[in-house]
Amino acid sequence: MTTQQHKGIHTFQSSFGTISALKGNGVIKAKSIRYAWSERFKKPVPLEYLETHKIPDKTPVCPQHVSPLLDRLIQKTDVEQFEPEESTQFLTITRPEHFNDDEKLPVIVWIHGGSYEIGCGDLPTSDPSVWVREQNIIVVSISYRLGLFGFLGGDEKRPANLGLYDMTTALMWIKKYISDFGGDHENITVFGQSSGGDAIAHLMISEGAENLFRRAIIHSAPLGFRINRQKMSSEFLRKTNFLKDEPDALKMAESYSDFLPSFRKYGLKTSMPFCTQYGYPPLCREEESLKKWKEIASKYDVLIGSNKDETAFYVKTAETGIYTFLPHKILNKIVRKTTESIYEKPAKIFAENLAAGGGNVYQFSIQSTLKNNYIGASHCLDLPLIFENKEAWQSAELLKDVPWEYIQENGKKLRALWAEFARTGAISEDSEKPEILILKKV
Template sequence: MTTQQHSGILTFQTPSGKISAIQENGVIRAKSIRYARSGRYQKPVPVDVGFHKIPEKTPVCPQHISPLLERLIQKTDVEQFEPDESPQFLTVTRPLNPNENDNLPVVVWIHGGSYEIGCGDLPTSDPSVWVKEQRIVIVSVSYRLGLFGFLGGSEERPANLGLFDIMEALRWIRKNIRSFGGNPGNITLFGQSSGGDAIAHLMISEGTDGLFQRAIIHSAPLGFRLKRQKMSLEFFRKTEFLKHEEDPLKMVDEYVNFLPSFRKYGLKTAMPFCTQYGSAPLCTEEESLERWKKNAEKYDVLIGSNQDETAFYVKTAQEGLYTYLHNRILNSIVRKTTESIYEKPADAFAVNYADGGGNVYRFTLRLTLKNHNIGASHCIDLPLIFENGEAWKDSELLKEIPWKYIQENGRKLRTLWAEFAATGKISENQELPEMLELRKI
């Protein structure tokens, strides 16, 4: 590992070229490194950067801003981002004082956002605190979303291109991460929501052998993964006319017009984009459970969800209607949808995986504060892992939750998750966060 520093800029010499990095927030960050390029509806092609300079704006896949998620998490400062239809970029964050002997565990962050929104680099997923505390390397990956990455049905418009992007990122990491002090033989994929769903499917994808050793899967909506073919085909056909539209932002504006017509397909229409079985690199839907069982000895798995996953969506949509009766009805809806979309599918995944001989832990996060109406909703885990008080200060999700409570639980959770990333195990003598229920399956 060779580094040079000029005017606050560090340069890492890697097999793919010279990578610029900066020191900030007590870590070293090499931001927005291009790992591949792609034409529209084409598979990604790996690239060598030659000499990488940190761009002024963060590249993102063209997407809509979600008003609901802006309330849930944080308002988006659009001036900080640059839409790019080929958004194959990653950011490496590592501890200070790199040296030749570093062989640090590597965690690869796969962001969520319903396969439709988000990117790897957001203030609300800043890994600086975790990197400093645990001396690990974290790589945050951006990939194609929506129409560009997760809707296909023909040779001209293939499915699962976003998965191929992530696979290409993992190949880049395996090739280059040693230059940042990371161990290419100790890589853990960590994803939340659709990011967790993507990781589960990378575990059964062709072409991923040797690219990672462990998986941490948070709040994956595995209940949405089945019987999607008819809906996906209809969505594919209705958006076929957009494939030659030159302006990708116009493509994004146009497809939303068709979403109301999919309500007939039930709850799964809440996530119109998804991985598609029977298209490369995935097996058929019918083969998936057996494939996970067959691959169970390849990967250590930590999988779980939050106690009240759907609460923010269900309850804030009814704000102002909180009579006792309404609360009882809404709580029942939250419990049933959380069970069907997240809990029962995660339980089935874990049991099937253990039956195949896999090393698997199952966790649940609960809010232990009294008289909190929302509870442990979707995304409550993110500020625990990515502690950043400034980024989360306006989040309605954390309204009336003391930041000290998040910090205390988060510090303990990060310690456990870092141990799992390093070893595939969680020691029995480790102190558990108040919010965490954990069991080995």
């Protein structure tokens, strides 16, 4: 690798091609590099060489709905910053601006959440610059196909799990080329939150993903939603069949919500209508999954956990529906029960199953220690802790009663611990821990 610098632009001469990147604030960021191409409902085709990569004006995203709930929870979406792109195989590399050329840095691959339906890898609210600068690591953020394009299928014309294939192809690219950017291709950790964490659990048992990463950090994975989905997915697939040949991808993304499965018939899991699907490549049958995880347990170091009040934002700040009429005491019970069933108990089963298979597993819980924080440690509270970016998070209703200094103080310690895990696969008893964290070796 050779590097040229000029007025905030960094140029990598890599074996993949000439890559232009932005330089500033102590990091170098190579944005939206295409790692593969795909046709609709086809597997991704890896890109072997890209003669020249230029810095894009807009961030490419898979066609999707803008979520009013997420606009409230995190940040209002500025659609002008994004470019809809049905073949959404892009990654962004963020590395420190200064380090020894001979040094190979640990690599963390960020897999974003969003219920397999919304989001992308390269958002201001998941900007890893502070983490990269502090801990001298490389973070690669990946985008993949979502919703109808990536996570609903079940026949020859519309295969299941295409988004998982995208992730695997991205990891292959990273394994092959990241050393050209200063990364250690033998020390790759995948890190995902919400559906991104669920995806990582399934990448661990996906055909073709073997030996592509050593460690996994799994935040707030809704593993309680992974089972007994077949009937719901089949109904959803059937009802959206008329959309498969719609030439306008944005119209396709806007139209499916009228055909979402009913809440009463399939229960809480309808709040996440898209998901990985068992019984279709690259996954095993559902009844084989725990056994598969146990068999591969010794191959991965795993750090898994959730927030104490995962469902609180959805329950306690609802603007319509039954939750708006219920007393706080009842709402607290609903938050506790749903957090346990969707996140905590399934994560405990997952972690103990891996440990029984000889795995190196840590389990954590993030809790709020603030007295006047009405929603506590709700879903996504972990994100500003890891991705410290005050400008991006300042309007988030999630942080309404949370002083930014509290996020900074706890976040810095948490980032150090997670980087320690990414480097070594372990977290020392002597390492300083934030007051919000409960951590144990399983």
